[in-house]
Amino acid sequence: MAEGEGAVVGTALPVIQDVYDYEKLKRIGEGTFGIVYKARDRRTGKIVALKRLRLDRERDGMPVTSVRELRSLQETSHPNIVALLGVVTGASLDSVFLVFEYCPHDLAHIVDRLAVPLVLSEIKCLLHQLLSALAYLHARWTMHRDLKPSNLLLDEHGQLKVCDFGLVRRWAPRPEPLTPGVTTLWYRSPEVLLGARQYDGAVDLWAAGCIFAELLRNAPLFPARTELAMLAAMGGVLGSPNTRIWPSVGRLPGWTTLQLPDQPHNHLKQRFPELSVSGIDLLNKLLTYDPSQRISARAALRHPFFSEHPLPKAQEFMPTFPSVHDEPEPRASSAHQARRAAEAAHTHGLKHRIDDAEARLGAAFGDLGAVHARQPVLRRVE
Numbered sequence: 233m234a235e236g237e238g239a240v241v242g243t244a245l246p247v248i249q250d251v252y253d254y255e256k257l258k259r260i261g262e263g264t265f266g267i268v269y270k271a272r273d274r275r276t277g278k279i280v281a282l283k284r285l286r287l288d289r290e291r292d293g294m295p296v297t298s299v300r301e302l303r304s305l306q307e308t309s310h311p312n313i314v315a316l317l318g319v320v321t322g323a324s325l326d327s328v329f330l331v332f333e334y335c336p337h338d339l340a341h342i343v344d345r346l347a348v349p350l351v352l353s354e355i356k357c358l359l360h361q362l363l364s365a366l367a368y369l370h371a372r373w374t375m376h377r378d379l380k381p382s383n384l385l386l387d388e389h390g391q392l393k394v395c396d397f398g399l400v401r402r403w404a405p406r407p408e409p410l411t412p413g414v415t416t417l418w419y420r421s422p423e424v425l426l427g428a429r430q431y432d433g434a435v436d437l438w439a440a441g442c443i444f445a446e447l448l449r450n451a452p453l454f455p456a457r458t459e460l461a462m463l464a465a466m467g468g469v470l471g472s473p474n475t476r477i478w479p480s481v482g483r484l485p486g487w488t489t490l491q492l493p494d495q496p497h498n499h500l501k502q503r504f505p506e507l508s509v510s511g512i513d514l515l516n517k518l519l520t521y522d523p524s525q526r527i528s529a530r531a532a533l534r535h536p537f538f539s540e541h542p543l544p545k546a547q548e549f550m551p552t553f554p555s556v557h558d559e560p561e562p563r564a565s566s567a568h569q570a571r572r573a574a575e576a577a578h579t580h581g582l583k584h585r586i587d588d589a590e591a592r593l594g595a596a597f598g599d600l601g602a603v604h605a606r607q608p609v610l611r612r613v614e
Contacts, residue, residue, distance in 0.1 A: 251320045251329050254282055270334060280317060281332040297398035302330070304374065304400045312365035314385060314395040335385035335393055336555035339443070343381055343450050352506075354551065355447045356537070356544035358384075361392040362440055366529035370433040373402050379439035380416045381446065390550025403432040417462055418442065418452045422473060423523050425459050427485035434523035437532070441518025448504055464492055470519060471498045478522040510537040 254271040260281075261268040271282040285298050305316035318331040339358070342350075350358075362384065369376060376383075377399040385393040421438035423431055445453040453469065456462040467473065472495045473481055481487050500519075501512050514537045517527035527535075538544060 249318055249320045251282075251322045251327065254280065254320065254329075254331070256282065279334045281334045282320075283330045283332060285328045285330065287326040287328065298328075300400050301397040304397045307372075308369075310365055310368045312361045312392050312394060313368070314393040332395070333387075333393070335387045335395075337386040337553060339381035339384040339386065339392075339447070341382075342386070342553065343446055346450055349450045350447060350551075351542075351545075352511075353542040353545040355444070356542070357390065357547060357550060358386075358392050358447065359440070359444050360533065360538055360544050361547075362394070362443065363529045363532050365392075365394045366433070366436050366440065367533060370436070370529055373433075375401055375403055375431075375433040376436050377401060378416060379436055379443065380419045381443060384443070388552060390545075390547035390552075417456065417459070418454055420459075420462065421523065422463065422466060422521050423484065425463055426481065426487055426490070431523065433529070434526045437518055437526050437529060438523075440529075440532075441515060444515060444518060445504070448507070463490065466521075467492050467495050469499050469503060470521070471496050473521045480522070480524070508537070508540065510535070510540055513537070 253274055255274055256269045256271050257279075258270045259267065260270050266286055267284045269282040269284070271280050272278070273280060285295070287295065287298075302316070302319070305314075309315075314335070315333045316330060317333060320329045320331060321327060322329070349355075362379075366376070376394065376397065378396060379394070383394065383396045385395050387393065419439040419442045421431070421435040424435055442453050454462055454465040456465045463473075472492055475482050498516070500515055501507075504512065504515070507515065514527070514532065514535045517535075518532065520526040
């Protein structure tokens with residue numbers, strides 16, 4: 233199968249079943265518009281993730297976010313995208329659940345809890361899988377728009393799964409206004425920060441670059457609290473944006489009022505001295521200010537970084553970790569508290585920025601699947 237490819241599923245949604253066919257084992261996560269349970273299929277014994285849609289007596293039926301998530305996952309089949317297994321209902325009309333394959337981890341949990349970062353071959357394995365999922369989505373003119381470590385699940389076989397498709401959108405064939413301010417702040421692209429109303433899958437590649445950097449350091453690259461602070465943080469690492477390196481930036485709404493210190497130097501090599509010239513090149517191409525010049529997922533998959541030593545570790549040799557869902561809920565670390573605060577601020581702010589141009593999108597769902605039980609330090613299972 234070619235890079236980033238997978239079969240397109242054109243069939244109808246799985247047969248709607250009764251939620252009582254599933255035994256809820258544990259509540260593993262809760263977001264603004266959904267509650268996630270670890271559950272067991274009573275008929276087969278299979279462990280699944282059961283996501284209850286919090287409809288809150290929607291006047292117009294199911295929220296647009298839910299419709300988009302259902303439609304997108306119905307049409308998607310790729311090893312690095314979480315699989316929708318079915319739709320189940322409860323006793324009332326507002327009791328609707330999505331059934332997903334279960335994954336015991338997400339990257340946010342791993343990043344926040346590992347005593348030391350993953351080794352480079354493991355990071356390459358994860359990044360290659362993420363880019364493969366993006367190449368698949370972007371080949372179908374679909375952007376995820378909310379990539380972050382907590383939306384990247386990891387199964388017990390080392391396979392990465394992109395999840396939470398509530399903000400998914402198509403960007404072709406006709407351009408139309410899109411909601412500004414999508415994507416959790418730490419992973420938000422500069423064009424979206426500056427108010428772009430038309431954008432494309434390049435926003436996902438910026439987020440992938442931020443995730444790549446975060447895996448190298450076990451810490452977010454731009455952990456800012458405001459949009460202006462984010463732009464300042466970007467300038468401090470990458471050099472300040474300007475019309476020479478990004479000719480179209482002058483047309484963005486936020487550019488005319490932006491006042492940042494002039495910082496002409498790129499400091500990625502100083503931040504990541506362990507990375508090879510090829511690794512720095514890929515990171516720079518993912519974190520290119522001008523979205524029209526940002527590397528595509530397909531081109532990134534072919535980058536020499538993945539063919540030089542060390543090679544990406546085979547999935548079957550990726551490290552394993554104890555399932556966070558089988559442990560008592562520990563006290564959250566300061567790193568995790570900061571992450572959840574940033575994600576909560578994004579969800580709250582998005583609710584007040586959605587407009588009719590996106591068909592009353594509604595607020596973004598909370599994280600699907602492996603929502604993080606926290607522990608002071610995560611160690612590999614040898």
